Amino acid sequence: MANTASTQPISATPTLDAPRTGTWDGGNEPFKASYGKLMMWFFLLSDAFTFAAFLTTYGLIRHKHGVFAGPGKFHFSTDWWPVPDQVFNAFPGLHGHELPLAFVALMTMILIFSSVTMVLAVEAGHRMDKADVQKWLLWTILFGSTFLASQAWEWTHFIHGTEKGLLMADGTVFHGANLAMNQYGPVLFADLFFFITGFHGTHVFSGVCLLIWCFIATTNGTFHKRGHYEMVEKIGLYWHFVDLVWVFVFTFFYLV
């Protein structure tokens, strides 16, 4: 004992008697969320930047173009930005009826409802109720797929256009829309429609794929063996984000 005491220098800094336990001292979760959930949040934040860039671009380009100032009733022209409820007023199976925004209202309800069934799946996961998780995941997959099918119809109608079409400068009539021409207004209107709703639709599609995988894993008992259904929660975060984006697309593309 005496030997070791003489050879070892006295340390200037006192050693720790107990490990540090502060919030940011390591060994705990300051945000009280697991790594996976936290990374999903940060991914969604970055994804929100992309969607915000899209919608900001829409705002800039829309304000760059003129608005219809009369005289008479609103009609389509490449000189001004179209009024959304004049563009989106068709409903499947009700040809010839003008139903402004009715179909997009239905799509919104489908997506909000799919969000509810997703929370119900997460809630069932907290209770380790495998059968309920399966049931609500299946409902979410069903509503997600229905939304995608509705969007496919919406796109088809937008691309094919109305019977009236738009009289072009060379005397021909153009029906529908593509990336270079459209009957509803300036070229960029259709471009932004394809890019914004297309990018959102791609997200819904990825979400449906994730949900199908999640359903298979639940059925195989993967999460039950793992002891928690956190994967359902993480996919749920993504799914709600997709719903959230639609809420903004709905306002800025269809309502405003």
Add this chain to the structure above:
Amino acid sequence: MASHATNDHAHVQGEIAKPNTGWIWRTFWVLVGITAVEFVFVFFMDPGTLRNTIFIILTIFKAFFIVGEFMHLKHETKGLIWTILVPMALLVWLLVALVTEGSFIGEVLQNMFK
């Protein structure tokens, strides 16, 4: 995993807690209600800055319920809440700046050859 305190009692075989879904359906009806109000404004109010402002406020309400309740952010730690909200608040500035810029570009192009 340490963060899953709910699992400890759930491992007991055959014992599944009763579902607690009241808050989910409440949030659902709030979202449906706000969407219905938006449609009332679409059809019964003339377009204009005031109507657009109402739409944006209602949209933010809906976003609050989706992110706060469905995504559970309201019940997370303050640090996580601010980590998500602060960058989003900066985007509002980007939106305002570029929409103003858009109006200006439009005005310049219209008056260019006058």
